[in-house]
Amino acid sequence: MNKIRTVIIDDETPAREILKHYLKDYPEIEIIAECADGFSGLKTISFMKPGLVFLDIQMPRLTGFEMIEVMTEKPVIIFTTAYDQFAIKAFEMNAVDYLLKPFPKERLGNALVKAIDKLGRTKESEIATPGELMEKLPKPSSPISRVVVRKGNAINLITVDQIKYIEAQDDYVMIYHNSGKALKQQSMKYYEENLPPKDFVRIHRTHIVKVSEINRIEPYGKDNHVAILKSGERLPVSRSGYKQLKDELNF
């Protein structure tokens, strides 16, 4: 039987040490890499294509959740986290297991049994894809402050204040920001709900715009409007979008 190629991603050395120590007793696990932050973790995953990843959630530069958002590979993921009620809730419904730090060796054993079972039994297509996983991700408790996107092999963080507007494109959204645009597999609803509601308004089924980017609003057709941005773009405004804008801007 092939060994399971495993990567450990955690920014705290002691946390990686104990996991490595526990895993010594599982000969079927082969640790091929350790990473101390999200960026190097992503790079390692796409480069080494591990079967199993132990992933911490709170890490510098890129969180474990954000990594999943832009991950194109499909390793089985076991989350390790110290304290995250939302995560616990989210992953109870998910095939992916989670370990609450500090965890006993037996608990790790259970998680490994699940992971090995999954890797051996199922075809790759049956493992939860990052997209499916993302659906189950816990909702942030406060508005998001940054969006992580992938452009080729590069990972970019776009802060919310750089975003100008967001356009729906089938299953994707196109995020227009100060230095270009980025495509991401996510729903408009996600952004409508999680961008700071004071700064962003969904003006149309297909568009969410940052209020401060709007230069003026002009009537268009019978009872539609069009918003003209400071940078010149013209975005459609639906009737309900116009109403929301009116509420937000008090005109």
Added chain:
Amino acid sequence: MKHPVLENRVRLTVWGIIWLVIAAGQTISFYYAYGQFLNVSIIDAFVSIILYSGLALSLWFPFNYFSSGKKRIYSVVLNLAATGAITILIWILLSNLLLHQVLAGENDYQAYWDATLPYRIGSGIFIYSLTILSYFLFVSLNNLSEKKSREARLETLVKETELRMLRSQINPHFLFNSLNSISSLTVTNPDKAREMVIKLSDFMRYALARKDEQPVSLRSELENLRLYLDIEKVRFGDRLVIEEQIDPSCLEVKIPGMLLQPLYENAVKHGVYESTEQVKVCTTATVSDGMLSIVICNNFDPEAAPRKGTGTGIMNVSRRLELSYGNKATLTSEKKGNVFTVALYMPA
């Protein structure tokens, strides 16, 4: 509600004196108006007025019953008027009975009684109104002072609760991650694991033990923060560097306990958690002109997009300063380049 007169000796004495004055008043007026013998007027007045004073004392109970709670004003007035009529009737009948017994020897007493009866009724109504009025006054004043003291109690309660809320709570992330580090160290370095357990225990004791708002010395606050930073250092290793410049003269200055904790937690959270590079947390404390100055700064990774700068840590500290020192203390913070600085000034 307790009886306003019977529960208090001073009030009972004053009450007695007032009735003696009323009795004297009745003696004099009846004697000059209808007078035959002074002794008849004196006995007549004192017997009937002492009788009335007893009745007036017991009037408190119907008064309290009719006027307390939420009742319509006209029903209160009506009830009190009826009570008044009954009281005066009882008074007249009882004094008639008693006085005829006491003054049985006096010849013309019946004539004296008959002549003074209308005035007795008049004074009865007058005294009844006075009694009710004084009870009413007592109740309103009492309510007012009770309301005031309740408000004062409520205010201190709110303040205490707020202070308790503001005192920083231990971040669960910190606690569980530290426990995980200890779990790991038991394998790789048992001595260090024991050391960390002791440090964590000391830190938790300091953070949890004090339920009150007793101020602590800057020395013990800083010692505790060193424990906190030492524990974080085990987790993050070289990523966290600690520097201190503490003027020895300010070590005994008293400050609210755990005041600085949220600021260090912020420095670690926004500095160390978010950076892959080394982060230095430095503290300077000086005292001059009766003011204590504490400056805490940390560098951070400017590349790292801000996660959630809710600012509750700094807001809490500044509110605590306000509650403890009024406007004599200030907190300022600034971000310059890749260094974040918080400065506190408070009376030493």
